[in-house]
Amino acid sequence: MADKKVKNITSKSENLTQWYTDVCLKAELMDYAQMKGFIIYRPDGYALWENIQEYLNKRIKALGVRNVYLPTLIPMNLLQKEKDHISGFAPECAVVTRGGNKPLAEECVVRPTSETLFCDHFRSVVHSYNDLPVKYNQWCSVIRWEKTTRPFLRGSEFLWQEGHTLHESEVEAREFALSILRIYNEMGRDLLAIPFVMGQKPASEKFAGAVDTYTIEAIMPDGQALQSGTTHYLGTGFPEAYGIKYQDKDNKIAYPHYTSWGVSTRLLGALIMVHGDDEGLVLPPKIAPIQVAIVPIRMDSNPEVLKKAREIEEKLKNAGVRVYLDDSDKTPGWKFAQYEMKGIPLRLEIGPKDMEKGQVVLTKRYDSSKVFMNIDELEEKIPLLLEEIHTGMYNKALAFTNEHIVECRTFEEAKDVITSGRGFAKVMTSSACEEEDEKKMKEELNATPRVMPFDQRPFAEKDFITGEDADTVICFGRAY
RNA sequence: UGAGGCGUGGUGCAGCUUGGUAGCACGCUUGGUUCGGGACCAAGAGGUCGUGGGUUCAAAUCCCAUCGCUUCAACCA
Numbered sequence: 001m002a003d004k005k006v007k008n009i010t011s012k013s014e015n016l017t018q019w020y021t022d023v024c025l026k027a028e029l030m031d032y033a034q035m036k037g038f039i040i041y042r043p044d045g046y047a048l049w050e051n052i053q054e055y056l057n058k059r060i061k062a063l064g065v066r067n068v069y070l071p072t073l074i075p076m077n078l079l080q081k082e083k084d085h086i087s088g089f090a091p092e093c094a095v096v097t098r099g100g101n102k103p104l105a106e107e108c109v110v111r112p113t114s115e116t117l118f119c120d121h122f123r124s125v126v127h128s129y130n131d132l133p134v135k136y137n138q139w140c141s142v143i144r145w146e147k148t149t150r151p152f153l154r155g156s157e158f159l160w161q162e163g164h165t166l167h168e169s170e171v172e173a174r175e176f177a178l179s180i181l182r183i184y185n186e187m188g189r190d191l192l193a194i195p196f197v198m199g200q201k202p203a204s205e206k207f208a209g210a211v212d213t214y215t216i217e218a219i220m221p222d223g224q225a226l227q228s229g230t231t232h233y234l235g236t237g238f239p240e241a242y243g244i245k246y247q248d249k250d251n252k253i254a255y256p257h258y259t260s261w262g263v264s265t266r267l268l269g270a271l272i273m274v275h276g277d278d279e280g281l282v283l284p285p286k287i288a289p290i291q292v293a294i295v296p297i298r299m300d301s302n303p304e305v306l307k308k309a310r311e312i313e314e315k316l317k318n319a320g321v322r323v324y325l326d327d328s329d330k331t332p333g334w335k336f337a338q339y340e341m342k343g344i345p346l347r348l349e350i351g352p353k354d355m356e357k358g359q360v361v362l363t364k365r366y367d368s369s370k371v372f373m374n375i376d377e378l379e380e381k382i383p384l385l386l387e388e389i390h391t392g393m394y395n396k397a398l399a400f401t402n403e404h405i406v407e408c409r410t411f412e413e414a415k416d417v418i419t420s421g422r423g424f425a426k427v428m429t430s431s432a433c434e435e436e437d438e439k440k441m442k443e444e445l446n447a448t449p450r451v452m453p454f455d456q457r458p459f460a461e462k463d464f465i466t467g468e469d470a471d472t473v474i475c476f477g478r479a480y
Numbered sequence: 481u482g483a484g485g486c487g488u489g490g491u492g493c494a495g496c497u498u499g500g501u502a503g504c505a506c507g508c509u510u511g512g513u514u515c516g517g518g519a520c521c522a523a524g525a526g527g528u529c530g531u532g533g534g535u536u537c538a539a540a541u542c543c544c545a546u547c548g549c550u551u552c553a554a555c556c557a
Contacts, residue, residue: 017551036548092556113557146556147481154557207557227557266557297516333517340517351516361516446554480557 009341011278016222017150023272024151027281027342037149037156041265044342047289048268049159053139055191056161056263059183063176065135065163070117072140073108078116082241085115088208092144094156110143115209115234115260118164119242122256129168129248132256133176137163152269153226153480160264166244166256170235173257174212177231180261181214184229192267193284193394194218194274195401196228197424197475199451204438207260211235217451217475219404220273223421225450225477228270231261274397275366281343282366284393285386292316292382293339294325297332297351309350312360312378319379321386340365345389346382366393405475409460411440414476418445424477426453428470430463437465447476
């Protein structure tokens, strides 16, 4: 029996942070680059991002969104037109001051987000109500000069999509921002097997320049919150600042209502943390680049084993399963451990003993359970098994999330939940006391209001701190 | 930005206190035997010890500076 320590993965319960870094590296998702805060997305990591892109492109295009690409650099004057926006982002901008060997007449920032560029462009796109709505999206990377960085979760550069749309009415814009949020939420459920808490950000946590920010929040194994995607209703502030006007149906000049929305490679961080275990990565089948790894046993002395394995590979491919046959001369034990570390959802073993019985051994990565399956049933049953794995993983994560949203009626209860890492302290507050509540939570517990869930069913009468009549449900937590 | 830890073949580390021929494990290459949970044997390749300066006959080792990585806090997707 091999010693597990060979893998050099720190135990997840022992030190989550170290475990996380180990998994990112050992599962070959990324590598560190020369510059602090910058990482190399390796093929197995980038493939996950590609699957997110594929899913989202399909969903947003169905809503009429089209992909575009805008420049990396933003001239300083352009960035400064919307004052809330610039004051929010200025501290973390990377600035280009030289072109070739000459100082630039006007310094440029490397985009931290592209609202300003989009708005500048929109001015020449929108002239009439007939031009609305405008629905653009961009896949790109952005730069934010972060002080402390972690692979995928927080980096100086990260990959994301940023959608930018203009609408005639506030109602339409808000509804659109919410439609995108629902798509993000469904992506969590259907692709990533991650349950999110959907809701709205309190004023103090809004995006710089937004009227309202909607969010999906996930709870990590240490009970901390991970903001996993946001959509913003930005009102007409940006259009006004950038002079985006049009003539409406009544021949009057009007400003369009603006939304922007994004998810980033941070989702990969969530994926790793939510599902991974001490053996390494655990991938839900829908997003896994390889869904089934075939490990032939004793194939050298039994040529028909490899032959059968190839047949199975072909059949599964035709059934739409992403399958990989490892016919290298590594030992089976090595392959088992390897594909566990890489998180491949299902392992298929086939050896001489199986051949005799006309079956294979299937091992599910996420719960280590084994099933035997007749070879001629594989193409039919493996896709079902993958579905079952996805559901199993989602339900497991959902149970965890539900256990880690704790209704608290007093500050003491909330304190207990936060300090013991039991997740979100769900409280009732009075909007009149918002500032006071947030201040106390921040100062004493280092907790911030993560989300006002759309599910606002009240569970208490009074504000959990001040005792005023309560009107709002808020989840407080510590954030990544 | 504060407080710790670490920079030595590809990876993980030992060596440093007490200066004197750069070592171990894993990985890699070649050949052979193996193969149902990280196999074994044999032969090989691979390092100006983060960087710069200083002390010394002599520095991975002592001194000064500097850069980077990392963990924990504060700030942020």
